[in-house]
Amino acid sequence: MKPTSSSQKVSEKDIEPYRAQIDKIDQTLVRLLNERSSLANKIGRVKQQLGLPIYMPAREKKVIENVIRANPGPLSPEAVRRLFERIIDETRALERQKYQSK
Secondary structure, rough: OOOOOOOOOOOOOHHHHHHHHHHHHHHHHHHHHHHHHHHHHHHHHHHHOOOOOOOOOHHHHHHHHHHHHHHHOOOOOHHHHHHHHHHHHHHHHHHHHHHHHH
């Protein structure tokens, strides 16, 4: 999609291709988040068998450091940190739900 110059007329229809791209990306994100959660569940099962805690702060710190280092922007490092803290929180809650009650 070409950016429009200030002399060209724009309309709300110009937004639609961007929204369609965002919708596709959102679907990919959901698929990838579920794939990530499935892998975390497998890790949770191993943790349970080994008697390890679900919450492992050193590992979570490493994950955050890795994603911040991989971030090219435009999201700030703090935005990436917050997003992944939330992803990790939700994954940890899923692990607890699935493995701590057993």
